[in-house]
Amino acid sequence: MDRRLTPATDRVALRGTGVARDVITDGEQRRVAMPLVDLCRAPDGPRDRQLLFGADVLLIEARDGWGFVQAAADGYCGWVPLAALGDAGDVITRRVSAPATHVYPAPDFKQRETLSLSLGSRLAATGVEGRFARLAGGGFVPLQHLSDQPGDAAEIAVSLLGTPYLWGGNSRWGIDCSGLVQAALHGAGVACPGDSDLQCAAFPEAAMIQRGDLLFWPGHVALALDSATMIHATAFAMAVITEPISDAIARIEAAGEGPFLGARRPRLDDRISFP
Template identity: 70%
Template sequence: MTLDRRLTPATDRVALESLAGVIERPAYTPGHPARLTVPLADLMTAPDGRRDRQVNFGADVTVIETRGDWCFVQAALDGYCGWLPAAALGTDLPPITHRVTAPATHVYPAPDMKQRETASLSIGARLSVAGIEGRFARLATGGFVPVQHVGDRPAPDPVPVAESLLGTPYLWGGNSRWGIDCSGLVQAALTACDIPCPGDSDLQRVAFPAVDDIRRGDLLFWPGHVALAMGPDRMIHATAFAMAVIVEAIPDALARIEAAGDGPFLGIRRPALAQPAALA
């Protein structure tokens, strides 16, 4: 059996107990929960290796193996597996109540915007808010963020979420305001609406049903690339063509990508919008 490395919670030495009898490893583990405690971290193919994707502050993971200063984990968001610095993880897991809804925000040591910020968080960062003090949300993990930048309900439409990231620089494997790629943008937009979404474009293409007509919120696919339809004629995507998140006319993008020899158009997929609910 060939398993997708990105989604297989196993190293060459240890696998999750759920894989016993599926793949052979010297040891199996139930794993243990942890949470990202730094603003952003690269999820690596190997300790100190190449970036596959990124995980944002507050991301929950299952730790499968610790090897020196590195932990092999599986992300709860999308099942993606890889290596994170052990120092970036904590085991204090207060309930998640909010997430960052602005493209980015700052964490302050006190509920005062004139204080020097202690960290910067990207859209999608998951927060444990312990209370509200004036115009700031007090985090259970320490620090304060502006209440205007956080929310406790899903967004109703992925398109405005993606539009809020216009101009964000393109970054291969990126998942934040500081740099994002095509599948990272789509995942950020859909996740904000509580629509489960894989991390890479090939996985996204098989996750949603195919359709023939283009509507707002649909996903458009090419080999190694995905865009989010804003309507039947326009799309938004993070593209190496502009090295940024841009809006482009769909007919123009189809012609440009075909002329560049970057592969045929692979079709349209339609995620189903989730029903509004409180964050879990």
């Protein structure tokens, strides 16, 4: 079984997975309460991915200040500090649709911000005051930075142009190739796995490249803006950039990083909960 998608530790397994462990659990619904947290391979271990504010998770085991969780959005499993998790009681009503935003203590942009949130963060808003959404947990976020409706995946990816490259990153403050693709598709309300190999396996092949298609190389993925141009987070530039598809194919192959594996088309009818 794929470690990344198997909701089990060496001690505890989620009920119904078929994994034999000493302890079988139904898990506990929790929600990420920090702006950004690493999803680690082991307690205090290397980062596999990241989770954003408002991400729903299932807590499977708590150990020494760490929690082993499964992310509701894509099934990815890993360890996060328990301090990063809060209750999951409030109804999510909006999602951050701008590249980033701030939370203010009052509906006033001249106030000192209390939090910074990335694109894709999920919020429980209880009302509107002026040009701000009032959050259930306290604080106010500009309405211009929020949405309760899915957007266009290509437009969302373009909004992250210039974001620094970060291995395993999922936010405006650092993102990798699969993180960019997932952020774009999730912002469009489309289901998408967390890593490029899983993304390649999840979607059907596309004969002709069109806007919104995913383009694959061994260990790398980009999103097509049209039949000739793509956007990707790349260590080549250490940033999110646009690039002619033909140039990228030639450059990556010349660098010995593998051949172009073709295009795949996300299933637009395979939706995630939005916001």
